[in-house]
Amino acid sequence: MEKAKISDKLYVLGRREKTGGGTLNIGRYYALDGSLGSHVYIDALKPHVVLICGKRGYGKSYTMGTFIEEIASLEEEARENIGIVVIDTLGIFWTLSQPNKRQVNLIKKWGMDAKNFEIKIFSSEENVNEYRNKDIDAEELLIKTSELNQHHWAQLFNLAPTDYVAAAIGRAVNRAREKKEDFDIEDIIEFLEGDDRLRDEIKVVAENLLYMAKEWKIFDKNGTSIYDIVKGGRITILDISPFAEELKIVIVAIISRKIFEERVKERRKYEEMLMEGSNKRKEEIPITWLAIDEAHVFLPEEECLTKDVLIKQWMRQGRQPGVALILATQRPSSLDAEVLSHSDIIICHRLTAQEDIDALNKVRPTYMQGEIGDAIKRIGTEKGVALILDDTSEAVHIIKIRPRLSWHGGEEPSAMIKND
Numbered sequence: 001m002e003k004a005k006i007s008d009k010l011y012v013l014g015r016r017e018k019t020g021g022g023t024l025n026i027g028r029y030y031a032l033d034g035s036l037g038s039h040v041y042i043d044a045l046k047p048h049v050v051l052i053c054g055k056r057g058y059g060k061s062y063t064m065g066t067f068i069e070e071i072a073s074l075e076e077e078a079r080e081n082i083g084i085v086v087i088d089t090l091g092i093f094w095t096l097s098q099p100n101k102r103q104v105n106l107i108k109k110w111g112m113d114a115k116n117f118e119i120k121i122f123s124s125e126e127n128v129n130e131y132r133n134k135d136i137d138a139e140e141l142l143i144k145t146s147e148l149n150q151h152h153w154a155q156l157f158n159l160a161p162t163d164y165v166a167a168a169i170g171r172a173v174n175r176a177r178e179k180k181e182d183f184d185i186e187d188i189i190e191f192l193e194g195d196d197r198l199r200d201e202i203k204v205v206a207e208n209l210l211y212m213a214k215e216w217k218i219f220d221k222n223g224t225s226i227y228d229i230v231k232g233g234r235i236t237i238l239d240i241s242p243f244a245e246e247l248k249i250v251i252v253a254i255i256s257r258k259i260f261e262e263r264v265k266e267r268r269k270y271e272e273m274l275m276e277g278s279n280k281r282k283e284e285i286p287i288t289w290l291a292i293d294e295a296h297v298f299l300p301e302e303e304c305l306t307k308d309v310l311i312k313q314w315m316r317q318g319r320q321p322g323v324a325l326i327l328a329t330q331r332p333s334s335l336d337a338e339v340l341s342h343s344d345i346i347i348c349h350r351l352t353a354q355e356d357i358d359a360l361n362k363v364r365p366t367y368m369q370g371e372i373g374d375a376i377k378r379i380g381t382e383k384g385v386a387l388i389l390d391d392t393s394e395a396v397h398i399i400k401i402r403p404r405l406s407w408h409g410g411e412e413p414s415a416m417i418k419n420d
């Protein structure tokens with residue numbers, strides 16, 4: 001696909017300079033009569049927090065897919081320094097590996113061609129077999145048991161940290177950590193059994209829970225290496241759809257913390273390299289864009305383990321280490337308020353629930369004249385049309401997101417099969 005040229009008059013959203021490479025061509029400006037104007041570009045070189053919101057079925061996951069395709073289509077120099085990790089809670093993003101045959105005419109109208117993207121999936125054993133049957137590169141996702149602290153175990157079993165059973169598991173985990181560098185659930189059970197300060201009935205419950213966790217076949221002495229998960233120039237999909245919500249939260253908390261910590265280390269190495277006067281980048285974990293659909297699961301108003309990582313680290317400190325987020329949610333009002341205030345690019349598809357409009361109004365930037373609700377009314381009911389608020393250029397636009405080149409997997413099941 002030939003990239004449209006950037007005109008000097010245009011802003012690159014999320015960037016102060018008007019031109020340069022490393023941009024995502026996510027769509028075109030949309031006029032109220034439905035006609036399409038110039039191309040819209042978003043900066044991909046700096047870390048951003050992009051929030052996509054809108055009511056059910058108006059294009060959030062689709063837009064997220066377009067973003068992912070665009071990052072994967074960057075010029076090689078930029079692309080190889082960026083890794084994309086998709087947190088797929090519904091198991092819908094594997095279709096990036098298939099061309100979009102459903103909207104061929106629409107894609108043609110935009111002067112593009114359908115295509116498939118190379119992806120790597122990590123998921124449960126059962127899903128991996130299914131993906132491999134479809135010839136998709138897939139591997140089992142394994143979490144290193146020693147990465148879980150007492151809070152993770154309490155979250156997994158829905159226990160308050162002050163609960164006796166949670167405390168018993170916490171003691172055994174600490175013991176295992178003191179005695180061994182790497183350990184598995186069997187080791188924790190052994191330390192639990194050997195703990196003579198615990199009553200038998202507590203041991204029995206704790207042990208039962210740990211045996212249950214073993215059955216999930218996700219915890220492992222070594223775990224999947226973070227270097228296999230994040231790779232420059234690659235789309236990695238973590239299909240966590242088979243797992244229970246508590247487990248999803250623990251997986252995302254552990255993996256996103258690991259990425260953040262590794263990026264902080266990389267950043268230090270990069271700084272040292274600049275001091276030595278070398279300009280050869282040798283990053284192991286590249287700048288990472290983490291895409292999270294159904295983001296309210298991980299960033300709710302209530303207490304949640306993932307918020308400690310995603311808000312306190314990724315959002316508050318992410319600029320330095322170079323980690324970026326693309327979040328999508330149906331319910332901006334149910335997100336932690338800090339998420340809205342950290343989002344520097346907000347893409348809002350049709351939205352009608354008053355509480356969601358109110359939530360956006362609360363963080364409405366000063367450069368925006370009038371109420372968000374009025375602006376959203378102007379975008380009408382067309383799918384893929386959105387209001388975009390860009391903090392960097394301090395501008396608000398109405399845009400139409402370009403069609404997906406690869407198959408969009410989030411469509412609602414319908415009794416009638418339809419193509420465009």
Ligand SMILES: Nc1ncnc2c1ncn2[C@@H]1O[C@H](COP(=O)(O)OP(=O)(O)OP(=O)(O)O)[C@@H](O)[C@H]1O
Nearest residue numbers: 056057058059060061062383384401402403410411
């Ligand atoms: N930019 C677009 N161009 C063409 N069609 C689009 C576009 N955006 C969305 N659509 C159409 O709208 C449908 C619904 O989009 P999508 O699955 O992204 O909705 P959603 O907002 O994620 O919904 P949910 O809240 O149920 O997850 C898509 O299957 C596609 O047919």
Ligand SMILES: [Mg+2]
Nearest residue numbers: 060061062410
């Ligand atoms: Mg969706």
